[in-house]
Amino acid sequence: MPSAATQLVLASASPRRQELIALLGLPIRILPSHVEEDTPEDWTPSQIVEGLSLRKALAVKEKLTNPADVSSIIVGSDTIVVLNGKVMGKPRDEHEARLMLEQLSGNTHEVFTGVTCVRISDAKTVTSHRVTKVRMRSLSAEQISRYVDTGEPMDKAGAYGIQEIGSLLIESIEGCYFNVVGLPVSLLAVQLEQFDIKIP
Numbered sequence: 001m002p003s004a005a006t007q008l009v010l011a012s013a014s015p016r017r018q019e020l021i022a023l024l025g026l027p028i029r030i031l032p033s034h035v036e037e038d039t040p041e042d043w044t045p046s047q048i049v050e051g052l053s054l055r056k057a058l059a060v061k062e063k064l065t066n067p068a069d070v071s072s073i074i075v076g077s078d079t080i081v082v083l084n085g086k087v088m089g090k091p092r093d094e095h096e097a098r099l100m101l102e103q104l105s106g107n108t109h110e111v112f113t114g115v116t117c118v119r120i121s122d123a124k125t126v127t128s129h130r131v132t133k134v135r136m137r138s139l140s141a142e143q144i145s146r147y148v149d150t151g152e153p154m155d156k157a158g159a160y161g162i163q164e165i166g167s168l169l170i171e172s173i174e175g176c177y178f179n180v181v182g183l184p185v186s187l188l189a190v191q192l193e194q195f196d197i198k199i200p
């Protein structure tokens, strides 16, 4: 399939993902999925992020019934934070954000992001994930409260944003930075090659 005719559809309401996917330099359409993010208890972190990224892409595929959309490829993505096997999604409230940051403080955790591409024409599907290790510096209760008061943690897995004020909390990372922000663009480029889309 010639790449010129292919349109990418980002199945996401995340402003970070919208900014990052623009790096590909391809025409992008944004269509949030709004799926439920519950998963079976026994799923591993990689099953969670791959499963949810697939769920998001497939939910948007259901909406794209116009024949003009047939050559589109839908991109879904999901990010979680994992500390010693404990999975953290987005905090439900400021209390939970504080609890998450207390646990992450002074420790190294892993950020898992799953990415799925689904082509509408033949339902060809590619799913994979990436893991980045992140070490957060030790924070006092007062520092945590001040950060939570910025409002920044509320829409982010693990209650921090490495790309914003949260950068001040992070001591080091090992692996892909963009994976932490929510869309590992080089992994996405590798997936798109499987659809004959070459970037760059």
Ligand SMILES: Cc1cn([C@H]2C[C@H](O)[C@@H](COP(=O)(O)OP(=O)(O)OP(=O)(O)O)O2)c(=O)[nH]c1=O
Binding pocket: 011, 012, 013, 014, 016, 017, 032, 033, 034, 037, 056, 077, 078, 079, 080, 081, 090, 111, 155, 156, 157, 158, 160, 161, 162, 163, 166, 180, 181, 182
């Ligand atoms: C760890 C971390 C997460 N995040 C964000 C990325 C994701 O937007 C969010 C995790 O929630 P997700 O459920 O992966 O995504 P979302 O609900 O924001 O968007 P959508 O499902 O519509 O695609 O956390 C950061 O922005 N910075 C960080 O440092």
